[in-house]
Amino acid sequence: MSHSTETDVLIVGGGVIGVAIAYELAKASVQTLVIEKDNLGSQSTRAGAGMLGAQVEMMAAGPMYELGVTSRALFPTLREELLEICGCDMELQTPGIFRVAVNEVDRQELLTRQVWQRSAGQRAEWYEDDELRRILGDDVISATYGALYLPDDHQVRNMAFLLGLVASAKALGAQFREQTSMSGFLTENGAIVGVHTLNGPIRANRVVLATGAWTGLLGRELNLDIPIHPVKGQSLLLNSYAPPTPYTIFTHGCYILPKRNGQVYVGATEEESGFDSRPNLGALAQLSNQAVGLMPSLASLPFVEPIAGLRPGSRDGLPVLGGVPGAPGLYIASGHFRNGVLLSAITGKVMREVLTGQQTSVDLTPFSVARSVNT
Known part of the structure; x- marks a missing residue:
């Protein structure tokens, strides 16, 4: 009734x-x-x-960048509030994010990004490929054109x-x-x-x-x-008792996030497909190839499930x-x-x-x- x-x-x-x-x-x-x-x-x-990703997601300074940085700064206090009220942990992970360059154009764009982000008062450190390997290990990441390290960009487990x-x-x-x-x-x-x-x-x-x-x-x-309007994003989850690195690795069209529950999140596509939120093999295959090309050790991890959702894009x-x-x-x-x-x-x-x-x-x-x- x-x-x-x-x-x-x-x-x-x-x-x-x-x-x-x-x-x-x-x-x-x-x-x-x-x-x-x-x-x-x-x-x-x-x-x-x-x-x-207040820094890793933003191509230039502006209102979106400022909003992201302001919001990111609220999370440590928010985490403590939620723990105190209900005892639930958002699983905040703080090793930082490496934004990896995959070609010379990418490298120059990231070096430019480092300059304006530092000018805006944020931490942004450049690592050449050999320095990156000493941190991550030769068996973890493929050859790169260097990487921008963003120590203050973090992650949580959404659910x-x-x-x-x-x-x-x-x-x-x-x-x-x-x-x-x-x-x-x-x-x-x-x-x-x-x-x-x-x-x-x-x-x-x-x-x-x-x-x-x-x-x-x-x-x-x-x-x-x-x-x-809807923008479909497809991703996938892998199982790992010990993820290959504690850092989030991010590059064009692909990011790899180790989670505290042992899983590894690999994302994500951007597709204009209306309200069709079904995962499809072609997109997942392309994403898998890119992820393994960037981090070869992922190839041996068990597959958990595909994930697809509709992001709310704006004009x-x-x-x-x-x-x-x-x-x-x-x-x-x-x-x-x-x-x-x-x-x-x-x-x-x-x-x-x-x-x-x-x-x-x-x-x-x-x-x-x-x-x-x-x-």
């Missing part, structure tokens, strides 16, 4: 972005409900690598991180409903006052769409052109954060593309500030909904 539910803030989408917002709101004693059409974290959160956020948010009063699909918006006098679900309407003072790759589709019901490569012009009561936190886990900490914080009427701790103008959403 359907029934009506009421809450102060309703978050649609139970991935790492939606859950991080719920956690921050729960800390502020804001009544919050998260609904997820599947299981929590079952979409791009489950499929992601978990890199906190361990999500579990900590969910358990902590619940402990602080947030509520979660899985297998609860939104079927439409509730509107009154032009304002968004909740959503319809198959289990009945949910009324809310504020509705946040943290719906990843599906955000653009949901906006169409309100005649909103939200510039977020300009920046996330969409904040209220929606012309749709009172509606907010968006989406479009994080490859950096959902990295940006989850700052997104949770600034969306809590937006939703509680506070001054935001970072300038959201570059990420505003108004910059690209046509009503």
Whole structure:
């Protein structure tokens, strides 16, 4: 039997972005409900690598770089908070990331990147190929054109991180409903006052769409052109009791992350394939060849499973954060593309500030909904 539910803030989408917002709101004693059409974290959160790559992922200085660095700095404190509240460990690993050059053009681009990142106050160290081998071992990595070492870029295990956020948010009063699909918006006098679900309407003072790759589709019901679209990423997991290196190895189209549970994550493709999230042999074969070419020792590791998910891409490569012009009561936190886990900490914080009427701790103008959403 359907029934009506009421809450102060309703978050649609139970991935790492939606859950991080719920956690921050729960800390502020804001009544919050998260609904997820599947299981929590079952979409791009489950499929992601978990890199906190504020430097390795960014090609140039700018708003995205600044947002990433700001968010990365929040993780040590966030880890301690989650451990204290619920005892869950996000499995933060801090050996750093080697961004490997595979040709001379790549080398020069990385040396240029080192200069501007150091000028921005970040640590970035260059290692020639022979120096890299002394650290990683000749049997671990193939010949390279050197590598940029980023000691402050780290990683977590996505689902361990999500579990900590969910358990902590619940402990602080947030509520979660899985297998609860939104079927439409509730509107009154032009304002968004909740959503319809198959289990009945949910009324809310504020509705946040943290719906990843599906955000653009949901906006169409309100005649909103939200510039977020799906980009498929395919990856694979390998088993290893002792990963060949503690470092994350990153190069064009391929990154290799050893996990604390003994697995090795190898990712990832970028494919414009609509909402088809199925893994396919060709993409995985290409990824496998590239990974083994970079790190030959991977060839002997047992294969666990393929992974595929839909990242929320945006037209300009920046996330969409904040209220929606012309749709009172509606907010968006989406479009994080490859950096959902990295940006989850700052997104949770600034969306809590937006939703509680506070001054935001970072300038959201570059990420505003108004910059690209046509009503």
